[in-house]
Amino acid sequence: MIPSLSEPVRSESLVDIVTKRLEEAIVSGELAPGSRILEQSLAASLQVSRGPLREAIRRLEGRRLVERRQNIGVRVAELSPGDLSNLLVVREALEGMAARLAAQRMTPAEIDELERLLHEHADQEELRDGKAYLQASYDNDFHFRIIKASGNRQLEESLINDLYDLLRLYRARSSKAEGRAQKAWHEHVEIVAALRSGDPDRAEAVMRDHIRNARLSVEQMMPPAAHD
Structure with missing residues (x-):
């Protein structure tokens, strides 16, 4: 807690x-x-x-x-609806590329560790109750692990040094949308399977779908003016 x-x-x-x-x-x-x-x-x-x-x-x-x-x-910190939408679109592209690169670079042992992390997340009371999916920062963060596994310094600079904390704020917010927490966890499971397959196209596509779903959840939680 x-x-x-x-x-x-x-x-x-x-x-x-x-x-x-x-x-x-x-x-x-x-x-x-x-x-x-x-x-x-x-x-x-x-x-x-x-x-x-x-x-x-x-x-x-x-x-x-x-x-x-x-x-x-x-x-x-608070982003305007337009700035938030733009930020999440950028996140979708960058993390999709991170997953593509990670699929080519991650060892079976690293993927096993990622899978173990998801099993730890599944024990969260908030997640079991479907209330939220909150991840501690850095090594306990599923997305952080994949970004680091991409091996691309520029992606790390953009997603970790520049955007990580702000994105984490809105990721937590999207996980509180009705039905989103457990769905997000199952999408993480699909991402692990894609990484294990070693198929970069599949890994990128699954990651982009996951982040797009999170973006839509955030946008649906915004007041009506956010969609103007």
């Missing part, structure tokens, strides 16, 4: 822990896109001083999960 912001932080590495707690709150939706971050009340909830909190906010600002606006303050 993801910790609540109401739980106090008890750790010697306060900045790291506070950063992780805020990241989890943003990805889970506890801190919604566009919501204002009020330092005083948040520091009180986490039971930390404002110094570590401010440093954590600066880190998340560098990762584009929060943004600072003049005369407004710090808010959780």
Whole structure:
């Protein structure tokens, strides 16, 4: 379970822990896109001083999960419907290529590890209940593993260094659409099968279908104006 912001932080590495707690709150939706971050009340909830909190906010600002606006303050990052649609279309193309390359490069042992990861995900209470499919970042993230397995530095730069955190925010949001969580997990299983086949065309096609479905889920959750 993801910790609540109401739980106090008890750790010697306060900045790291506070950063992780805020990241989890943003990805889970506890801190919604566009919501204002009020330092005083948040520091009180986490039971930390404002110094570590401010440093954590600066880190998340560098990762584009929060943004600072003049005369407004710090808010959780929020994309316009048009920008979000464009971003997810780019993601479909880039991750499709990552899957194509991974199908040519991954060893059977690496694919076995990816399959084991999916079995770990299947034990999530939220996923079993069909409420959400939330993945911890980096090595516990199915998509991160495939991007790294592509062996293409430019793809890694684009999908991990530039877009990863922002995309992860909206991936979590799409997984909460009705029926989407378990469907997404089964699509991951199909991707593993495509990678195991060693067929790059199939791997790319299955990955693109998966990401297209996630994009449609997000768009259906947006207000009507998002489709104008």
